[in-house]
Amino acid sequence: MTISVAERAELRSAVRDLLSSQAPGEFDRALWHKLAAQGVAGLLVGTEYGGVGLGAQELEAVAEETGAALLPAPFLASAVLTVALIEAAGTEQDRRRLLPGLADGSRIGTVALTGATGTWSPGGVAVRADGDTLHGTAHYVLHGQIADVLLVVARIGHDFGVFEVAPEAPGLQRTAATVFDPSTPLSVFAFDGVPARRLGTAGWDAVQRALDLAVIALAGEQAGGARRIFEITVDYLKTRIQFGRPIGSFQALKHMAADLLLEVESATSAAQHAAAQFGTENADAAIALAAFTCAQVYHTTAMQAIQMHGGIGFTWEHPAHRFLRRARTGVPLFGSPAQFRERYLVAKGA
Numbered sequence: 001m002t003i004s005v006a007e008r009a010e011l012r013s014a015v016r017d018l019l020s021s022q023a024p025g026e027f028d029r030a031l032w033h034k035l036a037a038q039g040v041a042g043l044l045v046g047t048e049y050g051g052v053g054l055g056a057q058e059l060e061a062v063a064e065e066t067g068a069a070l071l072p073a074p075f076l077a078s079a080v081l082t083v084a085l086i087e088a089a090g091t092e093q094d095r096r097r098l099l100p101g102l103a104d105g106s107r108i109g110t111v112a113l114t115g116a117t118g119t120w121s122p123g124g125v126a127v128r129a130d131g132d133t134l135h136g137t138a139h140y141v142l143h144g145q146i147a148d149v150l151l152v153v154a155r156i157g158h159d160f161g162v163f164e165v166a167p168e169a170p171g172l173q174r175t176a177a178t179v180f181d182p183s184t185p186l187s188v189f190a191f192d193g194v195p196a197r198r199l200g201t202a203g204w205d206a207v208q209r210a211l212d213l214a215v216i217a218l219a220g221e222q223a224g225g226a227r228r229i230f231e232i233t234v235d236y237l238k239t240r241i242q243f244g245r246p247i248g249s250f251q252a253l254k255h256m257a258a259d260l261l262l263e264v265e266s267a268t269s270a271a272q273h274a275a276a277q278f279g280t281e282n283a284d285a286a287i288a289l290a291a292f293t294c295a296q297v298y299h300t301t302a303m304q305a306i307q308m309h310g311g312i313g314f315t316w317e318h319p320a321h322r323f324l325r326r327a328r329t330g331v332p333l334f335g336s337p338a339q340f341r342e343r344y345l346v347a348k349g350a
Helices: 005-020 029-037 056-068 075-089 092-103 204-239 251-277 283-314 320-330 337-347
Strands: 109-112 127-130 133-142 149-156 159-165 172-176 186-195
Touching: 005 029, 005 056, 056 075, 056 204, 056 251, 075 092, 075 109, 075 133, 075 149, 075 204, 092 149, 109 133, 133 149, 149 186, 159 186, 159 204, 204 251, 204 283, 204 320, 251 283, 283 320, 283 337
Parallel strands: 109 149, 127 149
Antiparallel strands: 127 133, 133 186, 149 159, 172 186
């Protein structure tokens, strides 16, 4: 379904208003249900399955708001990656069975995809399927400890398949990983002869489509986070008085702020362009460009924001460190900047 620019702006505003009243912290299931009621959890789910049936541009717009709010909820894991993978790989029966619960927030999904190398590529898949059982280990599983819809990408000989595993399946071990950013919990899933059920017959193409949507959403979150910490920093520069005048009047800080504004605007344009190009012949290049641009801009902006705040920026009380933690966590998520640069060059025929 396509909506107008004005309707997209209203959707963003509604999400922003809801998240503005929530203090950052750990996952709040009540908040997730509120977001689901607004359509966020079922953003990509078709209307026939209880969702709102929107696309990549609406996804990116909402992601800018979740990123600005440092939302500690399974938006990327459940509403994007899991839903997109079911849509791409599942049968009609799979969609009717799984998507309604994900759309209304009563169930939370995640995808076990990459191994210890964290490449999020075919070569990085470390789980293999032996008939209807799984063996191996998956790392960097987003919100893996709270999910109850578990999808696993596994090797089948020289091909790949998407499998569903019950949360309490014998032989499955879910271990919470130590993370730099508490708002982005990760898990390690170990499979020792775990019984599984394959979704459809799709292979890596379906996985790549879901990953592309996840990259677009992550780029939107990074652009939104970069803009928010930039705004916080500019407000501080306007109100912090030193030597009798606001520090924002100092030439060095003005130049730093101007450079950051250019970076933030560039990241936002890249994320929105990637969303607009999704599904076209130009998608590969646009998605790759957004991936490495937004990751690096967010990290740079968060680092500079702490410096521009001076001593207060290094304290636990100030939110700057939370933005830096989210920025650093996102840099390698779904693929490293180097991988996406290479993908961009290949897409451009360089």
